[in-house]
Amino acid sequence: MSITRSLILARRVILQMLADRRTLALIVVVPMILLSFLGVLIRADPAERVVGVVNQDNGVSLGGTTVNLGERLIAVLQGFEEFSTRPMNPAEARRELDAGDADAVITLGPDFTQQVLQTRTLTLAVEFEGSNPMIAEQLRKMLERVALQAANVSLALLAAPASGEAGELRAVLDASYLHSGPEYDTLDYMAPALVSFFVFLFVFLLTCLAFLRERLAGTLERLQATPIRSYEIIIGYMLGFLVFGIVQGAVTLLFTIYVLDIHYAGNLLNIVAVELLLVVLSVNLGIFLSTFAQNEFQVLQFIPLVVVSQGLLGGVVWQVEDMPAALQPFSRLMPLTYATRALRDVMIKGEGLSNVAGSLLVLLAFAVLVIALSSRVTARAQGS
């Protein structure tokens, strides 16, 4: 063994790295960028949850005073700082819930106090928005505590004037869900995002590598010496990778649905349609970015930059709405944000394509942009 020989080799490795300025910058800069994203995300206070209350309680007259348990309940709710309580009228509540602005709505009927007295049970009728099962679950636990506290307050209130009989007051949460349901868990929420993330990751990397090889091996030059036009090359690549993107998407989807047993509400065809758009985008992003790589190693560098950043900011784990305001603009620049949102709306809310048209249009705009960029890239040899 000769340490000299190893040192000579080590010196060569260092020289090679020093010659590749971009890799050097990447090694130092990218971890800092990603860590600061992650730091901000983890420390961030989630957006405030909104609980609407529709109080129609008329109260009950007990020994000359009117007891209105609905108002008491609102007071209890307002004691919780984890969410903000907003009194609403029924129409307003419906609207806020449908728009996803309210996370849950509690409805107290005109005979709420009456019912509590008669049944000795405080029944809290809550409708959860439900598109994020994690939030719904969190709120449900808090509202159970609310119901319990409210029951205690009510008992004290009702016991005194009434014939002294203390007894008990049960608290029940009557939960209903606009989207999803109590059986939905975190995995159900994550699955649509993970499906889109994997499709994006693999299709992007494969196209990027395939196109890089086409360029490095010189077959791209040979292609350009045939009558094929640059847009025909792009379409060909898209069609070819579409096959694998769809197969991969379908397998991932079926696996999550049938093996991991996730719940989904949407139409399977709508899910496939969103995926198609994502594959088109990924293929073209791959072609476009491949021109910025001189070798396979540099393609690997796109993983932290393009893939991890989208994983962090694209709403896969952290909801975009929950991110600090400073990060949200970054999220809006990431195509994966829109794919995740569309796929989630389709899978959890069971929305039709027309209802996710906004997200799809943005995704389409991204796709058109990268198609334009990537066809410039393939056409460049002819132009110069």
Place this chain on the structure above:
Amino acid sequence: MNESPYAVEVVDVHKCFGPIQALRGVTLRVRRGEIYGLLGPNGAGKSTLIRLLAGLYRPDAGSVTVLGRPMPNKEVLAQLGYMTQATALYSELTVWQNVSFFAGLMGCRDERSIAAAIEFVSLTERAHSRVNTLSGGMRQRVSLAIAVAHRPALILLDEPTVGVDPQLRAQFWEHFRTITGQGVTLIVSSHVMDEAERCDRLGFLRNGQLIAEGTAESLRQAAGTTNLEEAFLRLAERQEEVHAL
């Protein structure tokens, strides 16, 4: 189509890549059915000239006309056979798949033509081998098969016989003669002088300029030597003297 007697007309073409002047006013004409050899050292501009003919570059100045059409022109490309470096193949595909892919893009979907092209480069037995199992010389031959499979009217060969053994090289030239007899035009870049001898006409390229043109015999006479290599060197010297004046 314009029935000019020339398959290729290059008139006063300039091409720069950044600060590097690859071609500085090259003019040459190649008749239909001719075998034209481009000779010159590395960096003389041979590949640039061939790429201009293949429509890969646009000239900075001057005009390039191929088969009667100004280049770059996508339609003409179907009648062109372009042979580049041996690495420009899909290595995970078989010989047959490579040849039929490019032939297909050229509008030739006839299996017999593909079989004939593979036969021509003596790879019939390896037709269904993956390219990554072939030797360098064999890959070179696949590259040549791709250039001729669709029966083009003009064939551009960039260093076609590097790594090909002499026997096969002789066979290639026999085939080149047969097809040029049918009106096909061949432009070959090379620095193998033995190959140059077989061309109808030669052009000496140096520093992006065509310094001499003619048959091998006439070039030797002009330089006053019996050897092409020496002829090239002498003509290059003479040009420098002219420039010095």
